[in-house]
Amino acid sequence: MPIRTVMKANEAAAWAAKLAKPKVIAAFPITPSTLVPEKISEFVANGELDAEFIKVESEHSAISACVGASAAGVRTFTATASQGLALMHEVLFIAAGMRLPIVIAVGNRSLSAPINIWNDWQDSISERDTGWLQFYAENNQEALDLILIAFKVAEDERVLLPAMVGFDAFILTHTVEPVEIPDQEVVDEFLGEYEPKHAYLDPARPITQGTLAFPAHYMEARYTVWEANENAKKVIDEAFTEFEKKFGRKYQKVEEYRTDDADIIFVTMGSLAGTVKEYVDHLREKGLKVGAAKLTVYRPFPTEEVRELAKKAKVLALLEKNVTFSVGGALFQDFSRALVNLDERPKIVDFILGLGGRDVTFKNLDEALAIAQKALNGEEFDEVNWVGLRKEIL
């Protein structure tokens, strides 16, 4: 029987790692994900998890150790956040290029400067071009489930890409919620053993990994990463279906909430989706035709699902905890790209909010709604809006 208990998202991530039985975990503690390696080292020390826990001196070493371990042919896991993920940056490309299915739990936190330990998505969003798969959890249960799914998808032979699972700093990492810990046997059945065919060390089969590629081969090698990302779209759907069959919890790349007959659809990711669903209920009571959508999968970008979503709305209001300077949010760019060549497309309004852990309240969402309604009524509107900005101190 699955155990129903209460825990923080950090613990849920550690439990997910324990259930997935990685052979190597290399991690460096960083707020707010410190508890993940702490808990895992406890599991290892207690003999509950048969794995090598490598204590490293930085995140750069953590991910490098993971690349080495994964290249040797074992399941590998690590956890990080913010500056730690930024420090891993150059190795993230290597992991994706070498097609090593490492999984990282990311406690989504803002980037410096100024130093701030609270939640936004700037850290993992900044790594969107590395080739890694990206999942975003709405609550602690999703943090656990998505890590299992991330392993499943990453290790699929059609994909073989590393994956990161983001869960919001403090809002999830340090908040206790009910979480169901699945049975080990069912997880074993779901994940199976990791048996790489492309990358493992064996003296009987000498290979070279991480080679130099001349201009004649580099482009093709990068294209295979592109192709794997495309393949992942289908594989993720399959994994979601199988997960639902085995564990009873349903996931979709783009989860819709009360979107039928909606004029305005709020689109967001992570824990903010919970707030937005509540807000949509509140507006529906007032008789406003609004809906919500949540991106569970951000990379590969669910273009098809986004196009389907776009058919249902007149205005897409994107709520983002990240910013690309002079452009807007990352979702704004991705949605614009996905819809630009369609004959009929909704207006897209971008909202940047909640940076550095600022609460996103109904009052903020009212502000966003007012601008989205302008767009709906054909009035002039700003494409990118900073919501809840304290203009009086500027």
Added chain:
Amino acid sequence: MAESPFKADIERVQKEYSEKMTPGAVATIPGSSVINKTGSWRVFMPEFNRDKCTRCFLCYIYCPEPAIYLDEESYPVFDYDYCKGCGICANECPVDAIVMVREVK
């Protein structure tokens, strides 16, 4: 010129070497260094004077590639397919039997 002692290796690798891209660009067959000729990197090439040579083997020992092998009479033979023109052989030769000259292609 004597035959390259790597001839068999070269032929084996050329036969087995697949041009197909593997996941992660893994090189599955060792020995691609043998078929990927690196001599084109050269700017200076070693010019060998057989009359001056004392057959001390120093060039053969010091060649980092190794692009020098010995013929039946133990004279050095330069494999210009792999010689990168580093000049170490010329530097080590005690009797100046090797001089580096600019290669005109």
